[in-house]
Amino acid sequence: MPQTSSYSIRPRDATLAAVSDTPRKIIHLDMDAFYASVEQREDPALRGKPVAVGGAPESRGVVAACNYEARKFGVHSAMPMARAVRQCPDLVIVRPNFTLYKSVSQQVMDILRSATALVEPLSLDEAYLDVTENLLNEPLAMEVAKYLKARIRDELSLTASAGVAPNKFLAKIASGWKKPDGLTVIAPERVESFLQKLPVEALWGVGPVTAKKLHAIGVVRLVDVRAADRALLTRTIGSLAEWLVRLSHGDDPRKVTPDRPWKSISAEDTYATDLEEVKQMRAEIERLARRVADSLQKKGLLARTVTIKVRYANFTTVTRSHTEEPATHDGARIVERALALLERTDAARRPVRLLGVGAHGLLDRHELLPSSQLLPLESVW
Numbered sequence: 001m002p003q004t005s006s007y008s009i010r011p012r013d014a015t016l017a018a019v020s021d022t023p024r025k026i027i028h029l030d031m032d033a034f035y036a037s038v039e040q041r042e043d044p045a046l047r048g049k050p051v052a053v054g055g056a057p058e059s060r061g062v063v064a065a066c067n068y069e070a071r072k073f074g075v076h077s078a079m080p081m082a083r084a085v086r087q088c089p090d091l092v093i094v095r096p097n098f099t100l101y102k103s104v105s106q107q108v109m110d111i112l113r114s115a116t117a118l119v120e121p122l123s124l125d126e127a128y129l130d131v132t133e134n135l136l137n138e139p140l141a142m143e144v145a146k147y148l149k150a151r152i153r154d155e156l157s158l159t160a161s162a163g164v165a166p167n168k169f170l171a172k173i174a175s176g177w178k179k180p181d182g183l184t185v186i187a188p189e190r191v192e193s194f195l196q197k198l199p200v201e202a203l204w205g206v207g208p209v210t211a212k213k214l215h216a217i218g219v220v221r222l223v224d225v226r227a228a229d230r231a232l233l234t235r236t237i238g239s240l241a242e243w244l245v246r247l248s249h250g251d252d253p254r255k256v257t258p259d260r261p262w263k264s265i266s267a268e269d270t271y272a273t274d275l276e277e278v279k280q281m282r283a284e285i286e287r288l289a290r291r292v293a294d295s296l297q298k299k300g301l302l303a304r305t306v307t308i309k310v311r312y313a314n315f316t317t318v319t320r321s322h323t324e325e326p327a328t329h330d331g332a333r334i335v336e337r338a339l340a341l342l343e344r345t346d347a348a349r350r351p352v353r354l355l356g357v358g359a360h361g362l363l364d365r366h367e368l369l370p371s372s373q374l375l376p377l378e379s380v381w
Helices: 034-042 081-087 098-113 141-156 168-175 188-196 208-216 230-237 240-248 278-299 331-342
Strands: 026-031 051-054 063-066 092-094 119-123 126-130 160-165 183-185 264-275 301-312 317-328 352-364
Touching: 026 141, 026 168, 034 051, 034 063, 034 098, 051 081, 063 081, 098 119, 098 126, 098 141, 126 168, 141 160, 141 183, 160 168, 168 183, 208 230, 230 240, 264 278, 264 301, 278 301, 278 331, 278 352, 301 331, 317 331, 317 352, 331 352
Parallel strands: 051 092, 160 183
Antiparallel strands: 026 126, 026 160, 051 063, 119 126, 264 352, 301 317, 301 352
16 A cells, blocks of 8 residues: 655645746656666665666676666666676676566656646656646645655655756756755746856757867857857757757747657667677568567557667667658568668678667557548557
8 A cells, every 4th residue: 555645735725826927837857766776675685785777797788777876886877787897896787677667657657647737758767747737736846846756755665856947958957956866946036047057068969979069169058058159059060059049048948748759669689699690680670670560550650760770799880761651560561671771781791789670750540541541459459
């Protein structure tokens, strides 16, 4: 039975939470070291130890997630597990249990939806909430965030960090400000002073490569984007320039969308031993392509674009894509296109350590066909 939260909110007059001309109140809630924290909850013997969830180091496994004890040694997600063990010899490796994580994630999302219907999950362990008007009739978003954090702690024995701000961009930055178990509030009147503190790397879309380009033209702080020559900025980072200028002013008009459309579906595998025979590579591409096609069919989606990813033995990674109309979820056609893309790589001449197949440009099948032509999903399966 779920425990009763030690933190409660007394419902207030609903009119207090329904002022239409006030700034939006957005929460970004991010579970702390989610996979590893769930494993520590399930096995108390893991508590206090550096833990990484992922594959075995001898089979080229990678770190899917790790706890904060492991991060002190420089371990991080997507790192090869062999390297993680070298950096942290006492690292405890746990094989992932995604069935468990999905179940716990659903419990988290149910708690979030107790405060508002406007919950936009980003992954199993994070979500945006618009609590401008909320089911608790609470006018202060900070109090809603405290309530949700307390319920997650008391009912699930896990911690979450939350950021509260007038928009998504600022809320997401705020949630990472005081991890773990943090709560950072950026009130509208504090937005400018908060932006002044941030490096340009805080902007969405600015990874190491883009940051290096920006630094080269004198853009080091987030607010430096405002003063940069627009033509130079566009030449440096292309179409991203206009969006970064908006964000540098703290302007992010995106709404919290409860039902986020699927943007892509993919499947990939890293192999314990490099693949050297093209016949074996083709068999793997076919298997992965059929997995993607099955997912499309079960979700009632069609794809315009098929992509493949190939990582060679020296870690060089290439992608190839093919777009055509009409969109499809036909397994045979997706396999055919994926195999044709493989021919456009050096896979036949170089050992391969990873293969992947993806589907992009997704459409709901109901958007393309009149109702009279739609088959029940059971017949598609």
